[in-house]
Amino acid sequence: MRGTDKTTGKELDGKAHLRQSITDILNTRIGTRVxxxxxxxxxxxxxxxPINDEFAVDLYxxxxxxxxxxxxxxxxxxASMTVQGDGVIEFALTGDYLPDGKTITLxxxxxx
Known part of the structure; x- marks a missing residue:
């Protein structure tokens, strides 16, 4: 799948496009897209x-x-997460990248 890099406007594809897509999905609040x-x-x-066990389960x-x-x-x-503080969480994701069938980590x- 091909797309456009949201910061440079250049063409983006492959795993770089996947990363951008995932970031967009996760940061978009349901109900905000017209x-x-x-x-x-x-x-x-x-x-x-509040950060507790229930919080982690809800996030995953x-x-x-x-x-x-x-x-x-x-x-x-x-998936694993690291709480960065001030409302910022960083995720590491591992899964099967279906276009080529290989396991990737983002x-x-x-x-x-």
Whole structure:
């Protein structure tokens, strides 16, 4: 799948496009996209909740549901998170990149 880099305007494809797409999905609050109100994830609604075991479970569920619904190129196998503070969480995702069937890891997926 090809697209446009959101910062440079240049063509973007492959895993770089996948990374940008995942970041967009996870950072978009459901209900905010005109003509596509169900696009996005619940992560922006959860990001400022108190950090505890329930918080972690809620984040992983929201992450998995959003990627399952909106990113058909990745079959998620594993996710880990690091709370950066001030409403910022960084994820590392591992899964099957379906266009080539190989396992990939995407580090540094930041949700604000």
């Amino acid at each position: 003509m596509r109100r169900d696009y996005g994830s619940e992560l922006p609604n959860l990001i400022d909740n 569920v929201a992450l998995a549901e959003a990627l399952d619904k909106w990113e058909p190129r990745l079959k998620l196998r594993e 580090d540094g997926i930041v949700v604000r």
